[in-house]
Amino acid sequence: MLAFILRRILQSLVVMLVVALVSFALFRYVGDPISTMMGQEATIADREALRERLGLNDPFIVQFFDFVSRAVQGDFGISYRLQQPVMELILSRLPATLELALVSGVLAFVFGVGFGVYTALNRRGWLSTTIMSVSLIGVSLPTFLIGVLLIWLFAVELQWLPSFGRGEVVDLGSWWSTGFLTPSGRASLILPAITLGLYQMTLIMRLVRAEMLEVLRTDYIKFARARGLSNRAIHFGHALKNTMVPVITITGLQLGAIIAFAIITETVFQWPGVGALFINSVRFVDVPVMAAYLMLIAVIFVVINLIVDLLYYAVDPRLRVERAGAGH
Amino acid sequence: MTTDTQSRFARIWDSDIMWSFRHSPVAIVAGFVVALIALAAVFAPWLAPTNPYDPSQLNLMDGFTAPMEPNAFTGNSYILGTDNQGRDVLSTILYGTRISLFVGLSAVLFAMVLGITLGLIAGYRGGWVDGLLMRIADVQLSFPSILIALLIFGVARGLIPPAYRETMAIWVLIVAIGLSDWVQFARVVRGATMVEKSKEYVQAARVVGAHPAKILIRHILPNVMGPVLVIGTIGLALAIIAEATLSFLGVGVPPTQPSLGTLIRIGQQYLFSGEWWILLFPSIALLALALSVNLLGDWLRDALNPRLR
């Protein structure tokens, strides 16, 4: 177990290096930071001087090495756009994104598993059909459109909920600000969380339903029934437990997708998180922020994947044997 | 492929699937809608009243014509109105569906083939192959699909000669969306393969000396089709929607040849201003398409799964 974790951490470091390398290769194609950093009066000589000062004329490998050697010390430089230290900037935006991702992730998981189980057990009920159809409408429209439609309905026409921002936030300690503690903060979370979680909820629900249906027809469940176990014990003790391998895989993966999709949701709702920061940075070619953001996403993914793999171990004993066999 | 497998597929096709289709009203309706939309898309050039992709046929003054009402300047009238460039919305939906369907199908196919292949290999071989592939998946997943599209667009910009850039844009888009999607297939197939391969029948096949590729394809693949189809069907709708999302961020098919998603992106700008038809009709078309594909996928999954019969 320990060897497994150690090996994964080592692999993760390689992953981070590759992410850094690929993102660096990519930055040359997203545009020219110099043209957005300088006003229109800047001369060609001025632009060239800034390019030189920023080291953008250095060979690719020199820039990359410079970046990595500073990044390991936690120094990602100064944002070309907002002129603040990048680490500080990202840390100050992270709570907004994490709170949004957490709320939508929980919403997606709770409703996804709940609806999935319900629709699997009541395959032909009218409520199941309704849930299945309505959830499909939610995933058949682009996220940005759902967000704009929610704003139109709940902020403009009904005026129930705010259309943008996080509302009032409370500082907890020096670097975490939360919207959970104020009424306006909680109200502001609702529309973005629904927008962000809708797709994941549908995916989890459909997967749980499909897996449940399949498991319920296996001999294993038939034996359980024959042994006279209660429906409740069969459904939740056996069937649901057995659907968890793919559900955990997908949920784990979806946590990543939530953060990727947060880019759109945060843009639509002017949510001050890292996703909106990233999109603004792409538009400005703010290379230091883009690089740091991608490294952050890579860390989050590596951690999630590690947890998913560990959960596999806990859920399916057969994998443990297999891994042990392969790991010598 | 041996004659044995061919006859097996033929048997399934002739009997069970068709039987199941005939007895599922939802599948019949969804299938009908998908077929209708696909046919309309394929025959768009013959069905559409105008060619919205030919700029010389457009009259800007026709812009923002309401459905079934004559335009205040030109007097022209359109069944579903016109958009901000004076394009007939009905024609643009037909042409746009064609592009969206093509992009969606190609991207999902690309992602599916890539994902299943790599997932099977990773799950079956295990060890360092698995480690390497899954680490690649991690790297890939750590990039938001939007950025992958930006990267591929940027690289394409550098590599493709200017004269071909516009025709290549759609292929670039397909690869961009497909590449951002394969990991989902691979992870699920890998997970299932790891479970399946320890089962007796695969072990037995191994013992009798069957070639690994054959074992994978004949024994494991059919068993992982369930989750793959769930992802695949939603993936098709997702790919079409991903195309729209990219266009929302300013990357995608040229605005002079809008897809269904591009039309929605354009239409949402007019949500507050009263030109509801530019948003509503393309959204209905997209909804009908995605909904039907998903419903068809649901049915197909049940029908294909041997254990559900």
Place this chain on the structure above:
Amino acid sequence: MTAISFRTGLGGALRMASVSALALGLGLAAASAETIRWARVGDALTLDPHSQNEGPTHTLAHHIYETLVGRATDGSLTPRLAVEWGIHPDDSTVWVFTLRDGVTFHDGSALTAEDVVFSLNRARGETSDMKGLHAGVVDVTAPDAMTVHIKTEGPAPLYVQNLTNTFIMSKAWAEANDALTAQDFAAGEENFAVRNANGTGPYTLVERDPEVRTVLQVFEGHWDDAPQVTEIIYTPIAEAATRVAALLSGEVDIVQDVPVQDIARLEQTDGLKVEFGPENRTIFFAYDMGSEDLLTASVDGNPFANPLVREAMHMAVDRDAIRQVVMRGQSLPTGVTMPPFVNGWTEELDAYSAPDIERAQALMAEAGYADGFSVDLHTPNDRYLNDEAISQALVGMLARIGINVNLVSQTRSMHFPLIQNRETDFYLLGWGVPTFDSQYVFDFLVHSTEGARGGWNGSRYSNPEVDALIQAMAVETDLDARDAMIADVWAQLQEDRVFLPIHNQTLAYAMREGINLAVHPENQPAMSDVTFD
């Protein structure tokens, strides 16, 4: 109209159902009369007054810092920190500024000529983005505590026009906080002035959370009459629909960047109004008329080098249709690449002709392009009002004379380098004239690319006579003679069809009823100008 009844019908029904819900209260109640909640598309990038030469950054800075001279809404110069200015009677290369008495910084210290000297030198520094506007300055001195002399290389009769966005800082404050130069990106440290400020302006900084919220409070010690607005809450909202929604739902009071299609809806909404005004910015197309070959053309040679082709393109464009449909009536079509505010503008230059497709087709045939040709057109899609839609409209118009245009639409950070690096044959550009003088247009867009001039001359236009005139007018102190030179250059440019001008942008600010705020030609509204009914 069906559209309106559909929307108000549904919306009205929803609103009736929601009356009780509103009573639950979401903190959406209108703010007190003294607080203005102000939203626009983007935030100021920094509070450092010399670090970014960019519109939104300057707009916010004008509330906290002040300049020597200000710009009124009609484009004229007004006294601000300087009460008098002029060229030195004995030396035509020196500008003399007399400072205002009794001006104090927010920290209580008094403004002196030393602060002005320091600030102008800081603005000229290596890491400053304002240095381009002060390139001709050789020395800044303070003969006494209330006078500043600025010496330029040669006579610079219009230099004062370059000072409307150069802000004055406190020397002592900058020294105390190690902010002697503008942010150096290579330094790896944040400059203190990026998120802190000490100006002389009408408002002091209370809270700064970049891209989220900036709060300003009125400065009691300001030299001018106290403004009616005592508190400003400034919030950037990037998405157009969200921005409009925030105003419709009463979450903000003023929205600065209003999408043209939503103006009618906002005007019809009870309790809201929209103010209009011309912006100092012309939208135009330009093409490479100087190269031997084009990068993307389907034919050999350069069709844009042929005057007949350029003439045909001008005849094919229907500017009124673009105004009517794409801009919803919110633009001023023009035949010249400068707005009416600019010195050198005349009605004759501004006039444009109606499209004549048949004549244009004949010209194309005469030029040898009866079968037409194809070429790529580059357009930004997030920089100007409806930029992509304008370019799309042009594609349709040119298609009718056989020019088959492939539209390449992309974000600004990809678009502008193409022009700067001369990698586009045909492109859309918007040009504002911050100095309000034609020289600025000529220097950047017309003069051959040499030294500080011609940086944006993507047309590759090169005419030695025009270049000589541009250089001569820069040092001409006889303003009548200078105006004649400007007229000569414009006449030549119009004859050569160097640009394909479309329109001057119109600005619209939407706000709560009861707020009065006029549109500023440089899109730099000052909340200190706001009055309440």
